[in-house]
Amino acid sequence: MSEKTTSRDLISGKKEKTVQTKQLLIQGHLLRWEGVIIQISNISLITSTNLNPPRFPVWAVIAIIAGIALLDPIWYVGLIALAVGGYAIYSWYSEYEQAKSHKYLNILLNSGFSYSILFSNEDFLDEVMRVFANIFEDGVGANTNYYIDIKNSTISNGSSVVRNTMK
DSSP states (O other): OEEEEEEEOTTTOOEEEEEEOSEEEEETTEEEETTEEEEGGGEEEEEEEEOOOOOOOHHHHHHHHHHHHHTTTSHHHHHHHHHHHHHHHHHHHHHHHHHHTOEEEEEEETTSOEEEEEESOHHHHHHHHHHHHHHHHHOOOTTOEEEEETTTTEEEOOHHHHHHHOO
16 A cells, blocks of 8 residues: 555545555455554545646746747747647646546545545446445445455455455
């Protein structure tokens, strides 16, 4: 597991951890992933939110305008400014498109602490949300086992699968 960032939640002021992990495991009354175990009864809220897109680099537009203006007097400096500004806008656009396809699963605990887990497949995140809704609605038993493979976008409900993957 790699923890991406630690930040303050704007609403509650509590710390929030952003987690990138390949799998989640719901086993009995526990939610587990690499190095973290949460008792499901301690979860007060689960939501999904969009990944914040990167800010547009305004300086890149200024570099392009400066590059156009410098093409006549000092052509090579103008060309360099155009290339730098163009590359910055291209990089921003690539990150922006990638951010549109990623979403967070936010887990808020009764203590106010929250975890955000990054998903790259929105449909799979909706499926995971349905699993949590079913667990909260029906309750969890000692034999409840879900293996959620975030990397491959699969959910398995069976103790033999869970036992084999956690060893």
